[in-house]
Amino acid sequence: MNVARAALPILLAGALALPGCDSGIRFDADSGLEDGRRLTAAERARLRAVHRGEILHEDRPLYGTFVKAARGSVNGTPLPRRLEGARGISLSLAGQADVRAVAAAVTAASDIPVNIRTRYVLGDGDVVEVPIGTRMAVKDWEGPLSAFLDRLSARMDVAWSYDGAVITIDRMTRRTWRVPLPIGAAEIEEGTEGANGSAVKVTRKLDPWAGLAARLAPLAPPPARVTLSPEFGRVEIFGPPSVQKAAGEVLEDIVATAGMRIGLDVAVLFVDSDRADEFGLGVNATATAGAFGAGIIAAATGNAAGGLVISRGADRVSFQALARDSAVVDYRLASSVAQSGVVTPIALTEERSYIRSVTTERGDDNNPPTVEYEIAELETGLSITALARLVEGRRIQLALSFSQRAFRGFDADVLARTGTIQLPAVDSRTIHNETVLAAGETLVLSGYEQDVAVRADSGVGILRRLGLGGNSEATRRKIRMVVLVRPTLIPSGGRA
Incomplete structure (x- = not known):
């Protein structure tokens, strides 16, 4: 009896809770059906808008990027x-x-x-x-x-x-290009005559504007036109877009090549052959240029008579340091900067006057005899002509012509017979070389040896002029000539 009374409240609570659960279930079901009807109606509305070609505006955040149409070029004013x-x-x-x-x-x-x-x-x-x-x-x-x-x-x-x-x-369209090509044409004529009568003659004619016209002519057939203005550095192309594109590729290459400056460092060193083994040892010991030091020693000792190219370490050694070497008797240093394909002349010469001939006119009782001297000029020293061109892979094609003229004195026999006429004796040496170098590499040419007479006089005053004091010493030694040429690239106009 007591158990029944205790269970009665529990049964009453369960009876009261059942209707509440049923109502909650019915509410959730009605809410889900309403959401389904709303989503279905919204989807149908979107489909109808798509069919009509309308833009859908979704009321939700965007977590991406907008799709942009691929627009074309802008020529003049932008289109609306x-x-x-x-x-x-x-x-x-x-x-x-x-x-x-x-x-x-x-x-x-x-x-x-x-x-x-x-x-x-x-x-x-x-x-x-x-x-x-x-x-x-x-x-x-x-x-x-x-x-x-x-x-x-x-x-x-x-x-x-x-x-x-x-x-x-x-x-048709017109476009003007600025082309930094040199003005005018250059002509180089090189010749070498051998002792047995053989001769080698090389002629180079350089006209960059004529070469440019020849390259553009097949790309712009009539009615297209190419107008060159070398004086103003301008090239005008008149033609359809296809001609403009083809000619533009050629002009871009020429502008990039002509805008690159090429620096040339030249050193001509006269090394004492007796001390050639010591040449460059100081540079080799103080610089991290072992290959360079070994190369110049080989050049000075005559083991590289055919010429050699030094790559590793060459750009870190200055020619001024080599010129101060104790084995160097004399030297000449020069440097220049030029455009690609432009002739670079370098002259380190001196002029000497001498009596070439004497003309004597007899006089009479009223006029004394007259003597006329013909004075000529003798040019001695070094003359270098370099033609550097930029080729594929940023390499430099270098055509080098080197000429040396050294004064050895006047012919003693002619001077003794005539008393006044001077006939100079001159030693001439010519080097022609053409090779392809990378920027910073050094071309070394050597193997040209010559005898040099050195005279030293001591003693001053009237006693020396009378032959009672002073001393004269004369020695002869062999001098080997070593030529070093190093091209470098100097960017211009922001081009690397």
Whole structure:
């Protein structure tokens, strides 16, 4: 009995809770059905909007990037923004349409007039007309107007521009290039005559503007034109876009090559042959240029008579340090900067006057005899002509012509017979070399040995002139000539 009474409240509570659970279940079910109906209606509305071509605006945050239409180029004033969207312009033409039909369709779709220009006035006053005969298919095009005009230009080989009011389609265009080529032509004539009568003659004629005209001529056939202005450094190209592109590639290469400056460091060292083994040891010991030190020792001792190229360590050794070497009897240093393909003359010479001939006119009782001396000039020293050109891989093709003339004295027999006429004795040496070097490499030429007489006088005053004091010493020693040439690249105009 007591157990029944205790269970009665529990049964009553369960009976009261059952209706509440049922109502909660019914509420959740109704809410889910309502959400389903709402989502279905919203999806149907979106589908209807898509079918009508409308833009869907979703009331939710964006965690991505907007899709942008691929626009074309900007030529002149930018086209209106309303025509540069993903659906900026819609075009569709039947069959293959000519340029006038396409222009009319663009005007109808964009409300912008289109002008087609095919007649041009040339510099000499002539009028040339170049028709546009290409046709193209335009079927269901939709997108930015600039992208369509780029497609039209590529298909018909025309150019388009917009000035804010009118779209102009040009069959031909003009473009001016600034080309830093040297003015004028240069001619190099090199010759070497052997003792047995053999002779070698090399002639080089350099005309960069003529070479440029020859390269551009096949790229711009008539009615296209190429106008060169060497005095102003300008090249004008008149032609369709395809000609402009082909000629532009050539001109870009020429501008990049001509804008690169090439520095040339030249050292001519006269090394005492008896001390050739010591030449360059100081540089080799103090610098991290073991290959360079070994190379110049080989050059000074005559083991590199055919010439050699030193790469490793060559750019870290100065020619001034070599010139101060104790084994160097005399030296000449020179440097220059030139454009690619431009002749660089370097002359380290001196002039000496001498009596070439004597003419004597007999006099009479009233006039004494007259003597006329013909004075000539003898040029001695070093003359270097270098032609450096930039080739593939930033390497430098170097054509070098080296000439040395050394005065050895006057012919004693001629001077003794005539008493006044001086006949100079001159030693001449010529080197011609052509090779390809990397920037910083050093070309070493050696093996040219000569005898030098050195005279030293001591004693001063009247006793020496009378032969009673002083001393004269004369020695002869062999001197080996070593020529070092190092080209470098100097960027210009922001080009590396």
